[in-house]
Amino acid sequence: MELYSTKKVVAIGGGHGLGRILAALKDFGKNATGIVATTDNGGSTGRIRDCQGGIAWGDTRNCINQLITDPSISSMMFEYRFKGQGELHGHNLGNLMLTALDNLSVRPLDAIDLIRDMLKVDVNIVPMSEHPSDLTALSVDGRWVTGETNVDDMEEDLRRLDLSPEVPATTEAVTAIEEADCIVLGPGSFLTSIMPPLLLPEIGKAIAGNTQAKVIFVENLSPEFGPAGRMTLKEKIEWCERACQARKVDVILGEQPHPEIADLWNCVTTDLASPNRDWRHDRVKLQKAIESQL
Template identity: 35%
Template structure:
């Protein structure tokens, strides 16, 4: 007779630094993790590879794979390494190039991610929101249409909605299966319009999330984002999620409880990203459960989510580990 731990199935949506940070905390716990990553990035190294090789942009996927990897720190650093020489490699990440090469070898982006995941010994599964190029568009409040994820924040105007082309982009069967089997779905943290929503706008993913019996939790951003969510409150973030998905779908929201303004205004720095206001009365009309915890820390004048504290909250308050079962 030996104990067998109960493993909880968790699907996380997002992209960029926010998703990577969260996963670094969650991977330390006995969870079956699936990260569904946006492939709408069209800037920097990802954008150049997208144009040159006609593949989905690898940047956010690379960051998530690095976060979930279980290899020597030097190998992870190598995967994340960005060239700075003034030549054709300038600005490219080695990991992006490796994913592009593996896609060329295997003939398929999703297969390339799976094979590279084996090399990096990642804990969990990384799945692109679609196995093809997709383009993110934004309709601004004045009716202007902006095409391209990297261009949207540059306009610094209020966003009315974002949408994808092609509109019939299909997710991988593995993604839909992970959502159906999930015990918990986590949304965020991350850029609302350019990191979180692009994955949820894939129609089959949206439908699967709405049909899922999993508990659904949004991890609120610590600060607003210039060009995307300037001075948005917590309830406005949630309302934007509901507007795009089509109906309320969250069971809970996890927010920071600490006053962040002293950090942001330290040493006379100009504040360009404001702390997200926790307008609890309005938020209570949108979400059944609101939780405020001290889940932030300051570094180099910035505030970041504490990955370990966030992961611990999920383990203790939502995914409380069940007693071990005995198996023959």
């Protein structure tokens, strides 16, 4: 299809949500780019960061996993998670492989590209930054909290999000946004997957500057918990637009109509759920919904 060779699509987020979007965009090959959040501090990723430092690899590994089309010993290794007793319990081998390659490479992006080549993944996957940083949040009562897992657990509503320390965006991420015909935000955890890349000034500026691209926000299919679960869709879109220097979101894709904001944004209601797991986006339905906007 000519669309796949002439249009460039960028998806921004993290975790399972970004992986699902990239799986839906895999026919675009090298014309699709995922910009991945690197601030996770939980699970295997958090333990690796505690002892080795570096960026969070878990969301990147998840995206690569969902793009593997040819099962092999290599892909089985990359997806393997240790069980049993001792230090290795709960660690994902893919996280350890990326950490090792990062230590051997000049750049974290080189580590990702080596794994992509090994697993025959064409879609570009770019960390939001190659420098380690943590998510910080200021609650409405003036309390600062550091770390994604702690932000998700907050009982108070949030006043603002920041990155600590401030880090530069990856040059390749900024370039991909500047050249994109479509920029997709979400689905995924709003505060801990979608927002972290947007907090980088260069990424927000690049989205604001690309006036030709269509910006699409993809809603989750199941409700979130914690402070993100208490935010309305209007608040989430406003947060995104504020981070992108008031660049307007062009389309909101979701399964539920939103008459309360229909005068502010173009809300497209469409079936997106997997037939056997209604909480997960169907890859083919997502693909058709996004391509219909190009």
